[in-house]
Amino acid sequence: MAESAAFAKGLEGVIAGETAICAVNQTQLIYRGYEIADLAEHATFEEVAFLLLVGHKPSAEELRFFKDELIANRALPGPVIDFLLTARPMLLDKSAVPMDVLRTAVSILGNLDKDSQDNSPEANLRKAKRILAKVPTIIGHMQNVIDGRDLVAHETGGDAKLSHAANLLYLMSGSRPSDQFARVVDVSLILYAEHDFNASTFTSRVIAGTLSDMHGAMTGAIAALKGPLHGGANEMAMEMLKDIMADVGEAGIGTPKVDAWMERAFAEKRKLMGFGHRVYKNGDHRAPILHALGRSLAAKDTTNPGGHAALKWFQLGEQVQKIMLDKKNIHPNVDFPCGLTYFTMGIPVPQYTPIFVASRVTGWAAHIAEQHANNRLIRPLTAYTGPALRTWKEA
Ligand code: SDX
Secondary structure (H helix, E strand, O other): OOOOOOOOHHHOOOOOOOOOOEEEOOOOEEEOOEEHHHHHHHOOHHHHHHHHHHOOOOOHHHHHHHHHHHHHOOOOOHHHHHHHHHOHHHHHOOOOOHHHHHHHHHHHHHHHOOOOOOOOHHHHHHHHHHHHHHHHHHHHHHHHHHHOOOOOOOOOOOOOOOOHHHHHHHHHHOOOOOHHHHHHHHHHHHHHOOOOOOHHHHHHHHHHOOOOOHHHHHHHHHHHHHOOOOOOHHHHHHHHHHHHHHHHOHHHOOOHHHHHHHHHHHHOOOOOOOEOOOOOOOOOOOHHHHHHHHHHHHHHOOOOHHHOOHHHHHHHHHHHHHHHHHHHOOOEOOHHHHHHHHHHOOOOHHHHHHHHHHHHHHHHHHHHHHHHHOOOOOOOOOOOOOOOOOOOOOO
């Protein structure tokens, strides 16, 4: 029995396991040896998904076969479609948010998957590809239900000619995105795909560590990612910017009005969503990549999401970022530019974290398989702070 380690609240700074999948530190973020900026510039999400799930860069033939497999598995089984069709009231009255509905839908997929009880590497890879293929369809159909419209291409799960990212946008809106919109979402999926022992991935490893199955581990991971301290921050970051815009108005951008809003937030000791990180203290390697992409899109985009030119949102975001850095020395994490970018693209805010799931299922699946392949039950110790020993009969 190993001697007990020092106590660290939230396991801060604790190495809780080994992984060959990803390294996250102040100087770099690498997926199986490839640096994130390299992948964001030169790879597609399908290539990165293959890299994470299989372990190497795919050959042209492996990539073609992988893409065909995903396309062939995009459509949803009847029971999941039936559930999504009944979800409209709960989504409209907000008793359930899209992350809750997505979590339940993935759980139903597990009940229907013939490999569900098989944790072998081969079965885990088959299940991972089916989940990866189907999550965008769940998101798309869910958005159709919220919008009160027919399910887009539900027989096939979308348009076989479209990439994973482009098909996600098509399923949600019914219109095929521009190449530029598709590439921005494609890169956001690359950036979101994997991040070593973050809270949702660690959740999936704890569940896999009991030798429970992939769908169960993913269901738990989705529940963890929903939280505003984790993946839910991309939605909350945009809601915060909408609050600031409503308070200061477009004319207030760049003026002390924004500083005053931030000072009030600091005085209330509010956690500003999209900022800070447990590991990155000098900035999130992913944030500038997505910020630059989103800003270049906004500069060209003349639409007025939320009633203000797209670029105004980035200008407001940059002022907020500067204040956070100057006053608190806290950098934005990937969720801040993600919220800005998806908003200026007109993606509905409550789908931001589900889109995070559509990407992170690749990292989760890789970690679940790695845990199953070389398992040790994850069971840390506690420091007891309750009452001293006493007997039941004593007064
Ligand atoms: C993701 O782990 C991962 O890798 C996650 C992720 C991934 O890819 O999987 O990167 C994705 O989840 C990114 C994080 C998204 N969450 C948010 O944006 C929520 C807002 N951020 C904070 O809640 C916070 O920064 C955390 C939770 C992300 C990290 O918190 P820590 O490491 O526990 O740091 P802390 O809360 O102890 O903060 C240290 C100090 C505190 O000040 P004091 O109380 O000591 O005076 O910094 C302050 C905090 O108050 N601080 C913030 C802040 N983040 C830290 N103050 C205001 N706003 C913030 N966002």
